[in-house]
Amino acid sequence: MQDDGWFCARTGGSHRHFKHPTKPNPSRMQVTRVGHSHVPPQLRRVNYDMAPLSRPVFIASRADFSGRLWHFAAMARQQAHRGAAPKDNQLFGPRQLPALRAAVHDLCWLLDRGYAAHSATELVGNRHNLTSRQRQALSRCACPAAAAQLRRQRQLDPAGLRGRELWLDGYNVLTVLESALAGGVVLLGRDGCCRDIAGIHRRYRKVNETLPALRLIGETTATWGVTCCRWWLDKPVSNSGRLKTLIHETATAAGWNMTVELVFSPDHVLWETDQIIATSDGVVLDRCRHWVNLARHIIAERIPRARLVDLFLDGGGGPDGVVAEKP
Template sequence: MPDSRQHRGPHPQDLGLFDDQHRQALRSATEDLSWLLSRGYALTSCLKLVGDRYRLRARQRLAVARCACSDEARKRRRRNQIQSCDLAGGELWIDGYNVLTSIEAALAGGVILCARDGCFRDMASMHGSYRKVAETLPALQLLAERLSDWKVARCCWYLDAPVSNSGRLKTLIEGIAEQWGACWEVKLVADPDPILATADQTVASADSQILDVAPRWFNLARRVIEEQIEGAWIVDLSSPGKATVSKQP
């Protein structure tokens, strides 16, 4: 069936799955899963154990998996994170789909997870295909505005070539860059992850596999959402006692 979505908004079940009634269980599950990961246990088996204990639904388990991380991973990611003041005059390599879909989802009122490592992650999934939605151009405009404010000299966007419509998104990104007079390059590659993980330049991503290796990274999606999208639906599972929901649709 063709993808006919016009927005990157919430799943029909999300209002019930991420309401105040469930937030304590989600917080506790994230804390427990992180404890197990810190002691070397495998994610898949741990997630089933924790999910069964708290009777979590599939999307809730996905959220917990995206928010949890080991103590060592959190320390390493925080140690290698840079701030916006460090971007001026430099180059930024952007994990295109990872960053863009989170901002699209925030604009559309979708669930945005604040994870234990401080990253914002969305609940969207593309399944090998990307479709432009109503939020795509506004999201790119917000990114262009903030990157200009931070005086980033050059951006290199990496998009997954196997994802359908990557060529069309490349054209959209280049169009926004032309409007802003920004020095942006868009590359279609088979797999951006190994390129970004070993980059000499600062990378922008919330992909845990990249952040576990990258020597310098910037929390781009979070900064744009926090500063530019008032009333975004943030489900904060970042630390014990901090499982808050900033807004529900």
């Protein structure tokens, strides 16, 4: 490697991080080797000139004759889409739906009888031999029947929003719509809410579907006659400030009245307010006063090609998930 021009940029424990001064995009390519001085000749044939952004993550591992392990990683700085995973066609395809529906039926049966959600999910997942992603989907779909009924009773029809303010659980609503636009799996819950299984893991990245999702939210709420949309974003999540700026710019260009607040815990703000909120977070829905199923309305009316997975034979929350109630 050193003969080829690579040099040790830094050392972390037994790992040495090498860079090359002339290879394409050297700042985006990092080669890490576990601390051994010998470089097997076989590894010198690895194509370091590959385009770093040609795929999200590229990892190649080889062992030399002494059993030493080498790791080469090219890390992309950008995430193009939200939600879709390579094996989702297999994990949530037609052949898997009967088993998943049986599993969610078992999970709801346990939740209705007071079992803890985590323990019940593990029990059902082990019984049906589900993957971690399938178990995550089950946990987001299922809830006790009493909780689902209470959430429906608090749900408002969009007609009740005319002339009123709407508070949005920002990341919750936005990531669901981004996943729907990107062709990712969107789950229909027992309470009629649409939920994604993407997750942002304390770091948000703008994707190709971010701007279209913002426009759909703005256009839909404007059609409903909402006077102001107030976004609540998690302050500890990276890039929240950039998303706030993007929301302001998009709203200003379209003439929508939107404000954005960065707080440490949007959940507490949303379940304590008297305002109408938009979210699919079960914890917030169990404590809030009134809410509207914004994400499901947008998916049903504006994203006809969304990959909506319904694991309930009765269609989850009923037609369009809408139960009218006067505030």
